[in-house]
Amino acid sequence: MSGPVMIGHLLLEKLARREQIRVPEADLIMQQQDQIAAFAASGRDQGILAYIYLFHAVMALPVIRPGDTVLDLACGPANQLAQMAQLNPDTHFIGVDASPNMLELARGTSANAGLSNVTLQPGDITRLAGFADASVDCAICTMSLHHLPDTAALAATLREIGRVLKPDGGIYLADFGRLRRTATQRFFAYDRQELQSQQFTEDFLNSMRAAFSPAEFRTALAASGRQIDYYATALAPFMMIGRSPARRTLDDSLTQQVQRAYAGLTAGQRRDFNNFTRWFKAGGLELPSPVR
Numbered sequence: 001m002s003g004p005v006m007i008g009h010l011l012l013e014k015l016a017r018r019e020q021i022r023v024p025e026a027d028l029i030m031q032q033q034d035q036i037a038a039f040a041a042s043g044r045d046q047g048i049l050a051y052i053y054l055f056h057a058v059m060a061l062p063v064i065r066p067g068d069t070v071l072d073l074a075c076g077p078a079n080q081l082a083q084m085a086q087l088n089p090d091t092h093f094i095g096v097d098a099s100p101n102m103l104e105l106a107r108g109t110s111a112n113a114g115l116s117n118v119t120l121q122p123g124d125i126t127r128l129a130g131f132a133d134a135s136v137d138c139a140i141c142t143m144s145l146h147h148l149p150d151t152a153a154l155a156a157t158l159r160e161i162g163r164v165l166k167p168d169g170g171i172y173l174a175d176f177g178r179l180r181r182t183a184t185q186r187f188f189a190y191d192r193q194e195l196q197s198q199q200f201t202e203d204f205l206n207s208m209r210a211a212f213s214p215a216e217f218r219t220a221l222a223a224s225g226r227q228i229d230y231y232a233t234a235l236a237p238f239m240m241i242g243r244s245p246a247r248r249t250l251d252d253s254l255t256q257q258v259q260r261a262y263a264g265l266t267a268g269q270r271r272d273f274n275n276f277t278r279w280f281k282a283g284g285l286e287l288p289s290p291v292r
């Protein structure tokens with residue numbers, strides 16, 4: 001993810017005035033086995049999303065404390081959840097998803113990784129039934145908000161986050177932003193098509209079309225009633241992050257864990273991780289811990 005063609009698309013995004021109309025995902029809740037298998041594979045070992053999961057796990061570290069109960073909203077196959085649970089072994093994670101098939105996969109991910117600090121349960125993130133007011137320490141949600149039907153559901157989710165979080169709770173939300181040109185959307189969906197399944201490429205393009213705009217995302221962040229700072233990749237909001245202020249500083253042992261996880265990526269994934277890090281840094285968000 002880099003190069004002159006990408007820079008060209010980003011510059012044209014910057015100049016584009018008109019927003020694309022949002023096209024919601026056909027499958028809001030992901031239940032189709034071929035679709036969820038393709039998505040799950042993209043986040044494992046050699047998968048195209050593996051570096052993004054490490055990136056979010058590192059970016060979320062400042063808002064997660066040992067001893068916390070962390071809610072992962074719409075956890076999907078739990079690739080992100082597993083990465084975070086490994087980096088935060090003294091934190092309990094609860095993954096919630098509305099898809100029974102996804103939860104089945106997530107149970108496998110958690111068992112294969114030998115995680116004892118993860119539980120998984122069915123649930124709708126727009127109505128966090130079963131979670132009492134001020135009962136969790138942290139809420140995270142990665143690459144899932146674009147699966148909501150509309151801005152009303154997005155605002156409802158953020159209100160629920162505000163309700164279930166303790167007063168000093170942490171928040172980390174990351175999702176694609178809606179780009180202004182269909183050509184840029186297609187560029188990102190097809191950029192690495194040789195490394196991803198056809199199914200994943202189609203889903204990626206659908207995600208780009210279903211993404212909320214930065215304005216829609218920021219309006220929803222305010223509905224939480226919490227302080228959440230907004231960041232995005234420079235020049236164009238390929239990805240947006242909402243993160244609450246830091247709740248801890250990272251010690252040496254955690255920094256070393258991050259380095260080991262980074263070393264476990266392939267050379268290509270490390271390159272993607274570094275480029276993605278530079279792209280966010282140019283957009284105003286730096287890694288909380290040096291990674292090389």
Ligand SMILES: C[S@@+](CC[C@H](N)C(=O)[O-])C[C@H]1O[C@@H](n2cnc3c(N)ncnc32)[C@H](O)[C@@H]1O
Nearest residue numbers: 028029030074075076097098099124125142147
């Ligand atoms: C693209 S996946 C992302 C999963 C995961 N967060 C990740 O980063 O890999 C989106 C997930 O959102 C789930 N989902 C969609 N709408 C939901 C809702 N209202 N409540 C709970 N889960 C939902 C889908 O079933 C799917 O598992």
